[in-house]
Amino acid sequence: MSHFLRRQGWVVGLFALLIILFIATRIIQPAYGSNDFGSLARAVLPYAFAVAAQTVVVIAGGIDLSVAAMMALTSVTAASMMNGASEEYALFVVPFVLAMGFALGALNGLLIVVTRVPDIVVTLAMLFVLQGAALLVLDAPGGAAAEWLKALISGTVPLPGLPDAIDSWVPKALLVLIVCLCIIWIPLRRSRLGLSLYAIGSSELAAFRSGVPVKRTRIIAYALSGLLAAFGGLALTMSTGIGAPIPGPYLLASVAAVVLGGVALGGGKGGLLGPIVAVFVLRLVRTDLTLLAIDPNVTAIIEGAIMVAVVMFGAFITMRGRQ
Amino acid sequence: MTTSPLLDATGVAKNYGAVAALRNASLSVLPGEVHALMGANGAGKSTLVKILTGAIPANAGRILIRGEARDIRSPAAARRAGLLPVYQEPSLIPDLDVLSNLRLTGTPVEPFRAWVRELGIADLDLRDTARDIPLAVLRVLDLARALAVEPDVLLLDEMTAALPANLAEKVLEVVRRQGDSGRAVIFISHRFVEISALCDRATVLRDGETVGVVDIVPGVEEKIVELMLGARIVKTHVAARSAAQKAAPAPARPRIAVQNLRVGTKLSDVSFDLADGEVAGVVALEGQGQDELFAALAGSIRPSGGTIEVDGAPVKFSHPIDAIRAGIAYVPGDRSEALAMQRSVRENIALPFSAALRTWGPINMRKERATVLSAIERLQIDTRAQGEVQRLSGGNQQKVTIARWIAADARTILCFDPTRGIDVGTKQEIYKLLRELAGNGKSVLFYTSELEEVQRVCDRVIVIFGGRLVDIFPVEEADEPALMRAAYGLPRGAKADIGILADPTAHAYDAPEATP
Amino acid sequence: EGKYTIGISNTVQGNGWREEMVCAMKAQALASGEVTKLNIAHRNTDAAGQLEDIRNLISAKVDAIVVNPADPAGIKAGLEEATKAGIVVVAVDQAVTEPSAYIISNNQEQYAYLGAKWLFQQMGGKGEVFYMRGAAGASADSDRDKGFKKALAENPDVKVAQEVFTGWQQDQAKQQMLSFLATGTPFNGIWTSGIDNVIVDALVESQAPLVPVVGADNAGFVGQLSSVKGLVGAAVTNPGSIGGAGVTLALQILDGKKPAQQTVLVDPQLWDNATDEGKAKLKAAADPSLSPEWPVSISIPEWTTYTKEQIIACKGPGE
Amino acid sequence: MSTTAITPVPLGRRVKRFMADRPLIPLAILLIILVVILQILRPGIVNERWIANTIKFAIPLAILAGCQTMTMLTGGIDLSVGTVATMSAFIMATQVVNQDPAVAFLLAMMPAVLIGLVNGIGVGVFRVHPLIMTLGTSLIGTGCLQVYQRTVIASGAKIPDFLAWLGTGVTWGFPNALLLFVPLAALIVFTLARTGFGRLLYAVGDNERATRLSGVQYWQVITALYVTSSVLAGITGLLYIGLIKAPSLSLAEPLVLPSVAAAVIGGTSIFGGRGGYTGTIIGALILTVLTTLLTILQMPEGARRILFGLIVLFVTAAYLRIVEER
Numbered sequence A: 001m002s003h004f005l006r007r008q009g010w011v012v013g014l015f016a017l018l019i020i021l022f023i024a025t026r027i028i029q030p031a032y033g034s035n036d037f038g039s040l041a042r043a044v045l046p047y048a049f050a051v052a053a054q055t056v057v058v059i060a061g062g063i064d065l066s067v068a069a070m071m072a073l074t075s076v077t078a079a080s081m082m083n084g085a086s087e088e089y090a091l092f093v094v095p096f097v098l099a100m101g102f103a104l105g106a107l108n109g110l111l112i113v114v115t116r117v118p119d120i121v122v123t124l125a126m127l128f129v130l131q132g133a134a135l136l137v138l139d140a141p142g143g144a145a146a147e148w149l150k151a152l153i154s155g156t157v158p159l160p161g162l163p164d165a166i167d168s169w170v171p172k173a174l175l176v177l178i179v180c181l182c183i184i185w186i187p188l189r190r191s192r193l194g195l196s197l198y199a200i201g202s203s204e205l206a207a208f209r210s211g212v213p214v215k216r217t218r219i220i221a222y223a224l225s226g227l228l229a230a231f232g233g234l235a236l237t238m239s240t241g242i243g244a245p246i247p248g249p250y251l252l253a254s255v256a257a258v259v260l261g262g263v264a265l266g267g268g269k270g271g272l273l274g275p276i277v278a279v280f281v282l283r284l285v286r287t288d289l290t291l292l293a294i295d296p297n298v299t300a301i302i303e304g305a306i307m308v309a310v311v312m313f314g315a316f317i318t319m320r321g322r323q
Numbered sequence B: 001m002t003t004s005p006l007l008d009a010t011g012v013a014k015n016y017g018a019v020a021a022l023r024n025a026s027l028s029v030l031p032g033e034v035h036a037l038m039g040a041n042g043a044g045k046s047t048l049v050k051i052l053t054g055a056i057p058a059n060a061g062r063i064l065i066r067g068e069a070r071d072i073r074s075p076a077a078a079r080r081a082g083l084l085p086v087y088q089e090p091s092l093i094p095d096l097d098v099l100s101n102l103r104l105t106g107t108p109v110e111p112f113r114a115w116v117r118e119l120g121i122a123d124l125d126l127r128d129t130a131r132d133i134p135l136a137v138l139r140v141l142d143l144a145r146a147l148a149v150e151p152d153v154l155l156l157d158e159m160t161a162a163l164p165a166n167l168a169e170k171v172l173e174v175v176r177r178q179g180d181s182g183r184a185v186i187f188i189s190h191r192f193v194e195i196s197a198l199c200d201r202a203t204v205l206r207d208g209e210t211v212g213v214v215d216i217v218p219g220v221e222e223k224i225v226e227l228m229l230g231a232r233i234v235k236t237h238v239a240a241r242s243a244a245q246k247a248a249p250a251p252a253r254p255r256i257a258v259q260n261l262r263v264g265t266k267l268s269d270v271s272f273d274l275a276d277g278e279v280a281g282v283v284a285l286e287g288q289g290q291d292e293l294f295a296a297l298a299g300s301i302r303p304s305g306g307t308i309e310v311d312g313a314p315v316k317f318s319h320p321i322d323a324i325r326a327g328i329a330y331v332p333g334d335r336s337e338a339l340a341m342q343r344s345v346r347e348n349i350a351l352p353f354s355a356a357l358r359t360w361g362p363i364n365m366r367k368e369r370a371t372v373l374s375a376i377e378r379l380q381i382d383t384r385a386q387g388e389v390q391r392l393s394g395g396n397q398q399k400v401t402i403a404r405w406i407a408a409d410a411r412t413i414l415c416f417d418p419t420r421g422i423d424v425g426t427k428q429e430i431y432k433l434l435r436e437l438a439g440n441g442k443s444v445l446f447y448t449s450e451l452e453e454v455q456r457v458c459d460r461v462i463v464i465f466g467g468r469l470v471d472i473f474p475v476e477e478a479d480e481p482a483l484m485r486a487a488y489g490l491p492r493g494a495k496a497d498i499g500i501l502a503d504p505t506a507h508a509y510d511a512p513e514a515t516p
Numbered sequence C: 001e002g003k004y005t006i007g008i009s010n011t012v013q014g015n016g017w018r019e020e021m022v023c024a025m026k027a028q029a030l031a032s033g034e035v036t037k038l039n040i041a042h043r044n045t046d047a048a049g050q051l052e053d054i055r056n057l058i059s060a061k062v063d064a065i066v067v068n069p070a071d072p073a074g075i076k077a078g079l080e081e082a083t084k085a086g087i088v089v090v091a092v093d094q095a096v097t098e099p100s101a102y103i104i105s106n107n108q109e110q111y112a113y114l115g116a117k118w119l120f121q122q123m124g125g126k127g128e129v130f131y132m133r134g135a136a137g138a139s140a141d142s143d144r145d146k147g148f149k150k151a152l153a154e155n156p157d158v159k160v161a162q163e164v165f166t167g168w169q170q171d172q173a174k175q176q177m178l179s180f181l182a183t184g185t186p187f188n189g190i191w192t193s194g195i196d197n198v199i200v201d202a203l204v205e206s207q208a209p210l211v212p213v214v215g216a217d218n219a220g221f222v223g224q225l226s227s228v229k230g231l232v233g234a235a236v237t238n239p240g241s242i243g244g245a246g247v248t249l250a251l252q253i254l255d256g257k258k259p260a261q262q263t264v265l266v267d268p269q270l271w272d273n274a275t276d277e278g279k280a281k282l283k284a285a286a287d288p289s290l291s292p293e294w295p296v297s298i299s300i301p302e303w304t305t306y307t308k309e310q311i312i313a314c315k316g317p318g319e
Numbered sequence D: 001m002s003t004t005a006i007t008p009v010p011l012g013r014r015v016k017r018f019m020a021d022r023p024l025i026p027l028a029i030l031l032i033i034l035v036v037i038l039q040i041l042r043p044g045i046v047n048e049r050w051i052a053n054t055i056k057f058a059i060p061l062a063i064l065a066g067c068q069t070m071t072m073l074t075g076g077i078d079l080s081v082g083t084v085a086t087m088s089a090f091i092m093a094t095q096v097v098n099q100d101p102a103v104a105f106l107l108a109m110m111p112a113v114l115i116g117l118v119n120g121i122g123v124g125v126f127r128v129h130p131l132i133m134t135l136g137t138s139l140i141g142t143g144c145l146q147v148y149q150r151t152v153i154a155s156g157a158k159i160p161d162f163l164a165w166l167g168t169g170v171t172w173g174f175p176n177a178l179l180l181f182v183p184l185a186a187l188i189v190f191t192l193a194r195t196g197f198g199r200l201l202y203a204v205g206d207n208e209r210a211t212r213l214s215g216v217q218y219w220q221v222i223t224a225l226y227v228t229s230s231v232l233a234g235i236t237g238l239l240y241i242g243l244i245k246a247p248s249l250s251l252a253e254p255l256v257l258p259s260v261a262a263a264v265i266g267g268t269s270i271f272g273g274r275g276g277y278t279g280t281i282i283g284a285l286i287l288t289v290l291t292t293l294l295t296i297l298q299m300p301e302g303a304r305r306i307l308f309g310l311i312v313l314f315v316t317a318a319y320l321r322i323v324e325e326r
């Protein structure tokens, strides 16, 4: 139990914060209901994938500045392929785009390993490359998405044997998120590969000496990041029905949520749950700010202050804990 | 004896740019043998171990395993070939718990547990994160992890250097049994007691070259030293310090007076004085509170009770700068804790000069150069690779950490195991230096894990056990058996058998019943 | 007094034009006297982020939403949900594909066409033009590109000497202009997508010949058109006050006065300093006291009722 | 083999070693290669005026990259420089309308000092990761600037003549901005190499625990560092507004990522402890020339960006290859 608390204390705290925020939301807007929760889940979707993509590489001791550009590229690719195509064609587009994300992510990793240029620089360069590629695919927002894909994240899931009142609180978007992340994360976490990711993030030298194939693991980390970013790109196309070549604000948001979620930027520590909860917290804060009709210029100040305050608070606790 | 060697390396060379770490090293190990690898600092021992286990590639050389040429490119490949190292630095992943570390290397858990118990660590929780485990225990876990997969050749790089006597002994017992069971062990150590108690043969390296292979027989030490040092022969055995060498009688007011010092649960009620012109030794087994004592005196941690007086005035340190201002400098045992590895020798030595806000301005380069050079000369630091401290060998790095405080002219130096992993020649230099400092009226507090050092250097010895100060010996009475007993918390005068180190002639050994 | 809550969604922050738009919305809401509260979601984000904002506004139960769309098609789902929830949706500045939404928009294609046509006339129907676009991949930029290409097609002897994307960034545009000048490539006119005053600055600073320049009605550029000697140029209006018009339209619909068409296009005007008529318009519009990034056309006669003080104060109801 | 005591080192190796010991030379060669390519693509472009313009635009980038160099030496990064520069530029341009220039200057530098102080305390005392800390303060700063902007809409803006002269003026073919930059750069280089503060930046980035044991108070170093970085960014903002002459709320934001790239291309390690300012200056020049090069090329914007990314990657990789050959 003490092991659990020591390791998961931060995530538990975040969960508590999320619940407090939900209560606050209900107080601000008593009519806040299941539909609104569905909206939250849909808003979270692209951020959550971006953050998951970032989390994997950060745990492995790296950083990926190309996450948002990768999302833009995969999103425009999917949207332009589905433009005017049949519904069934999308069944091919989805795996194609995911494979593309995986391959481009692996290219990121390969370049880092081969050129020995620091990851932050390689992914910064790739940010420009991917952005350029996105502009070549679509020079202005456009394209289309298959109807079934769009339907995949709107509405709720009818769960057998559960009353409607509960059903309506299970938006499809949330389920899609959970399923996609679990399919990737749980087997990873349990495998030797997952351990290797943590190992190279914690100490590359020690990992190498423990027989971990450091280079290969690093490439896989970036490939997984690319894959998750491709999920994020698809999520963008699914929710907007188009692809936009200019990346959204997902890069900085992903780094912020990773840190808020208790994943150390040095690598080797943390998990996926924390950052995902952090995304919910950040999105719900935005909802509350809108519901409260706060001056929009002040919201930037508030969001920045929350980020700094929470991280400072975390740093403060660890300092206290160390003494 | 015509058994074919288990491992046979010849002509191994390794260059780091212009510096040749290894030129022409060879090493041949027979089955069932504990083989010592010896050499002065910078001779290339660690480099050879790393090459043999695939951690770094060699520039030249041929490695045969059981007579077959093998090209070992990674630690994983070495592991498959039956070669398992325990490197000088712990190689457990700091942020993973022990169990995950085992899973990562595919180590079976039960044998590991058995070995851990065997090696004298009773209460290990496999869910503890490696980062939270003390260094000495980590090294033992590293060894247990290697033993658990039953390697053909075990390579131990200064395995015992950071270990307290009780753990070191268990390790030696286990290693000897490895040899008896037909496997081979390559054992690196700078401690002759261990070598003579344990090893069958020794390969001696000098300047990256194998200069001799000798059988370990009584009295071979002189020969090894000769081989190791070549032209640079140093008298190894400094006689125990005579009473005449002792500094003038201590003045009425001590330099540092510690009263009832308490640090959490680790250290309680410790009181002692340190006089000017005195070297006071500290002896303790691993984790008895000596780390906390030094950290508290150095201002690294805040004591939870008791007082520290410097020159009669009570002080409260909240940062090492406070201790430094009071003239107290701390040389940690772990070099990587004290050095900016990518910076030059000069910048490392000059570091304390820039510490205070008012010294952030332009540096008087000429003055600094003179000060640094004189410190380098005084400690005879090999400055061939002085552009980056990380390119110096371990011993020379250690000297840099001390040189810093010589240059800064600190009045009191707290040395925590400064001779850890250092060759005999350098050790002598450090002993001499500490005595010189005392002679100049400085005071030194000197923790050592090698009991034989005590009589060579100290005026008095403080023994700590279980966080308490159990005894203060005058140097004349501080022979190894007496210290060992005290370190185990046994009252002075009591007799007890405490293992092979207390009786280095005892070669016959009864294997314990449980072998995992 | 007021009876409505209006939600506003905008996805570009820190740009003079968009800031004026938001201030016009606030001023109009205040001047109308019909609005109790404005609920403004104003940040830098993409279509997916705007969907989130729109849904948050639906949660906040506003009566109408005025939106400057990040993309015409990308927020269709959100606007549809809003209409279903009984909320009046008005899109300003750009069109949207959601059929239930009302649109009051600056005609971006016409904006580019008008300016380019005038420029090519000034160039005598032939020569080389330096084509300084906005941000690559933005929908307003691609609309304007259509208008520019249309004018280009009508003047087959005009060639594009160089096409660059300024990203609607002043510093980037200036550096590109100076680099272009340094290449020594001959050119006879410059078309800008609204990053204009730095271009004139660059020409003046490097003592390059002043060719005709087309820009937008930003305060800085409008001032230059009357003050810089030898500069021939035209400002095409692209009023940020369209935001105020959007609020007016929303209020009219809430009050039951639906417009005849779903889409109201506000066509741009062109003020050049080559004709006396244009000069007079420029003189009337010039306003050196305004922040130079602000468009000078701070009101749209039939659509906005606030005073200049009100829009400059930038205060909404209840502030 | 004893007869050939001195084996001749092949020329290639010697050249490589020579360059590895003087890492600035390969960087300068890269810069020259880019300029030559430019000259080939557009003969005649490399003239006095072009050089002056390139230097003018490289200077603000180089100063901001100096902020990154110094923070990166300690293992940090300062993402708030763009916001800080924008804030001081915007405040200067709007305050000078009604205030004495000296007062306006002080007002303009105030947020810079404040943000630097907050960054320093967050990183140095609370140990927040610099990336997050500076990102947070930059968000807060942007918000404050927007609130401020609303209060000065009506006051208009003015670029002080002195700043315009400094930013855009050219005397005898030399940009006036050099008058500010040369002493500033000399000061930074001197600080890093020959002062206690500079030594501490390297040492702290290399091994913080070691500096602590040597009596260095981390928070002091870090706070002084981030304040210095912010003040430099503020000065850059003033210079930049003199150059661009159009205050906007996102004026210097586009310089942030290039400033990081310039420092990295210039050979400063983002992990701390290694690097220097001279390389950074060349890095900034390389990026500026590269931007021009890509503007000149007639190709779709997408292809241009791809090329930019690839060249940055290639330059950094090639440079590392050369320097690591020791």
Ligand SMILES: Nc1ncnc2c1ncn2[C@@H]1O[C@H](COP(=O)(O)OP(=O)(O)OP(=O)(O)O)[C@@H](O)[C@H]1O
Residues within 6 Å of the ligand: B016, B019, B020, B021, B022, B039, B040, B041, B042, B043, B044, B045, B046, B047, B048, B385, B390, B391, B392, B393, B394, B395, B396, B421, B422, B423
């Ligand atoms: N990375 C490096 N770059 C340059 N020189 C190096 C490097 N590593 C080692 N050397 C040099 O090679 C020589 C051998 O070093 P090595 O550390 O292998 O010796 P060692 O026998 O382990 O000595 P010690 O007992 O002091 O650790 C030393 O002189 C050292 O300065």
Ligand SMILES: Nc1ncnc2c1ncn2[C@@H]1O[C@H](COP(=O)(O)OP(=O)(O)OP(=O)(O)O)[C@@H](O)[C@H]1O
Residues within 6 Å of the ligand: B041, B045, B046, B047, B055, B056, B088, B158, B390, B391, B392, B393, B394, B395, B421
């Ligand atoms: N994987 C590696 N890659 C590059 N350099 C390494 C690597 N491993 C060790 N080194 C360098 O080789 C040199 C020699 O290190 P070595 O392991 O011999 O230990 P040491 O610190 O000299 O200690 P000692 O006797 O106490 O062994 C050091 O300078 C170290 O930085």
Ligand SMILES: [Mg+2]
Residues within 6 Å of the ligand: B045, B046, B088, B157, B158, B394
């Ligand atoms: Mg060694």
Ligand SMILES: [Mg+2]
Residues within 6 Å of the ligand: B042, B045, B046, B047, B393, B394
């Ligand atoms: Mg060594």
